[in-house]
Amino acid sequence: MKLNSTTLLFKTMIMMGMMISLSSSNWIMVWSGLELMLMSFIPIMNSMKIMYTESAMKYFIMQSISSAMLMMSIMMSLTMIDNKMILTAAMLIKLAIAPMNMWFISTVEGIKVNMLLTMLITMKITPMMIMSYLNLKLNMIIIMSLIITALLIINQTSIKKIIGHSSVFNFTLMLSITSMSSLWMNFLLIYSLLTWSTINLMKTIKIKFINQIVINEQSNIMKLNIWILMLSFMGMPPLLGFMNKLMVFELMMMMKENMILIIMISSSMTISFTYMRMSYSSMIMQSMKVKWMSITNKKKMKIMWINMLNMITIMYTI
Structure with a gap:
């Protein structure tokens, strides 16, 4: 969908829904803001192509299930029944934390590049804020999400799927520090900047798969930009992405969560291998056209x- 008055209206409604959810003092208004965001985002996702329509339907169904669970937890809170389990499950579906992330990866693959930033960042701010309000320790879910994401990203060649798995991994890191500190907002800000840069890079050089980086003709400056951006995602010092991982690792050490810290480092190294493939393809490999x-x-x-x-x-x- 092109940037016209209709698209501008729906994007404005998404921002309004997010503001309503973040500034409200009762659960009904939180639910209303989330529904407003969902109903404004689905028309932007829709398109004449079957792949885009399928992704829109998947996203709508999973978000509807999550919203129904949120409403059920609100009703349970009125009867003095513990509703934290259902509320947490609803927010984990909205955040697409593993093992509830398979629908998210297939949806990311079928979405337009222009909508990636909204889906990966904007639609997840409110659920992250709700999880910070709950102040829960979800060590088993965090460990499971880190391991599953690290295993699934290894053989990926689609850049959209790599960005989707990276989103799951980074939001898992944010989820691990929500009960300790409010530094997850700084993490989110840096991650949003890096994701925005990657999406703009995809749109500029018009690539969708890692192999296309080798085939397409790019200038040395563009290859250097890809290399630096991938190193930042890997968390190489002194780049911007290093601050995020350093922040999380230091908090884990302060809280003496050694088991989670070891798994974080191991999964981070596994995911860095994928970023290394992209940086290697951009800087070391010559174009296939030149070779031919x-x-x-x-x-x-x-x-x-x-x-x-x-x-x-x-x-x-x-």
Whole structure:
């Protein structure tokens, strides 16, 4: 959807819903703000393409389930029944914390690039604020989310899915420090800046997969930008992303959460491998076009004969 008056109206309603939820003093207004954000975001996601429509339906169904659970927890609070478990589950679905993140990754893959920042950041601010109000320690969920995210991101080649898994990982880190400090807001600010930079980079060089970084022709300055941005996501000092991980690791050490800290470091190293692949592809690898143009016609004929032989071999193996 192009930036017209309708899109501007829906985006304004999203911001209004977020402000209503954050500034309200009762649960009904929190629920109303979240519903206003959802009903304003779905029309922006919708498109004539089947893939976009499918993602919009998935997002609507999961958010509706979460909103129903939130309303159920509000009703349970009126009867003096402990509602923290249902309320926490509802917020974890909205945050797409593993193992409730598989719908989120498939939805991110089918969404337009222009809507990624809204889905990854804006729609998750209110649930994170609610989780900070609850002040709960969710060590088992945090450990599970870190391990699952680190395992799922290893073989990913789609940049959208990598950004989606990175969002789950970073919001898990934020969730781990909500019960200790309000520094998760600083974490969110830095992560939002890095995500915005990555999405703008995708739009500029028009890539969707890691392999396209090698194939496309890019200037040395653009390759340097990709390399620095990926190093920042990895948490390399003295870049901006290093401050986020240092903040979380220091709080874990202060609270003597050694088990979670070890898992955080291990999963962070695993996820850094994916960012390293992207930075390696941008800086070390030369373009395939340059390689092909540098090959002589005689060598090109040999390559074509080898490809023909491979195709014949495939026919016999079927």
